[in-house]
Amino acid sequence: MTPQGVFEREPVGMAERILADGSSRWPVEAGRYRLVVARACPWAHRSVIVRRLLGLEGAISMGIAGPLHDERSWRFHLDPGDRDPVLGIEYLGEAYRAADPDFDAGITVPALVDVASGQVATNGFADLTKDFSTQWTAHHRPGAPDLYPERHRAEIDEMIDSFYDSVNNGVYRCGFASTQEAYEQAYGELFDRLDALSDHLAGRRYLVGDTITEADVRLWVTLVRFDSAYHGHFKCNRHKLTEMPVLWAYARDLFATPGFGDTTDFVQVKQHYYGVHDSINPSGVVPLGPDLRGWLTPHGRDELGGRPFGDGTPPGPVAEAERVPSIG
Structure with a gap:
């Protein structure tokens, strides 16, 4: 926050990239990383969407932090025992400190965690989804769309x-x-x-x-x-x-x-925003609205033409463990 009252987003603290050519210390490798997200967070949500569209579920597992967190960071409070079942941690901050014991920047999602070491490899949200498109091509599903055409x-x-x-x-x-x-x-x-x-x-x-x-x-x-x-x-x-x-x-x-x-969970979106921003909503009361049924009404945009997936195809059904509540 500036002296003029302007909100400024802090830069991420671990913006290393995972690259296919081996030029970074984190190589592209199926099964090596776990994508930690929160359904509530828009920055994380875009990584969930791109992972699904490209069919990277088999190459990159996904851990889902709950919508509530405190000064100790995002917490896996929706998982059995309040711990991520793969990483075995209760708070995402544990993976940041595994990478850097003195880490004191923002503990953010999305983050790609190296499963074997338990260390955050990157939380560089600015490049993450572009890299899913350009660096992870060997692991894309057949028919994956080109979301970042050259x-x-x-x-x-x-x-x-x-x-x-x-x-x-x-x-x-x-x-x-x-x-x-x-x-x-x-x-x-x-x-x-x-x-x-x-x-x-x-x-x-x-x-x-x-x-x-x-x-x-x-x-x-x-x-x-x-x-x-x-x-x-x-x-x-x-x-x-x-x-x-x-x-x-x-x-x-x-x-x-x-x-x-x-991939959208409106319940968790509201639980997060209204539940953790004490300075804006000190009561913590979560609103019941809005009525979500309008999202299912005809949009008429297909009359404009276009091909959603280009020369590709839609992704298959969502995996059971990753489904979100239906609004229909």
């Missing part, structure tokens, strides 16, 4: 940069602002960018090209949480997502696409 990478990166600070991080800048001026600045930038994205998507199905890309994944994880958390809890209340027709239809289109809605 011919569109510059455009995808430019698009991501256009909404990272104003939308992905912008909702947090609204919610955690400690001065009126900082809040109003973040609020204005958030809705200005959402208006621009709405205009961009009015006549096209996806953000870049005619298929789902990394850019869509990154925008969508914020949109899907908008009405359940950001509109009320973070005071992003000019409009609900359901009151922004283009973005609402775009979000419903992706929600109906395998990999998106079937």
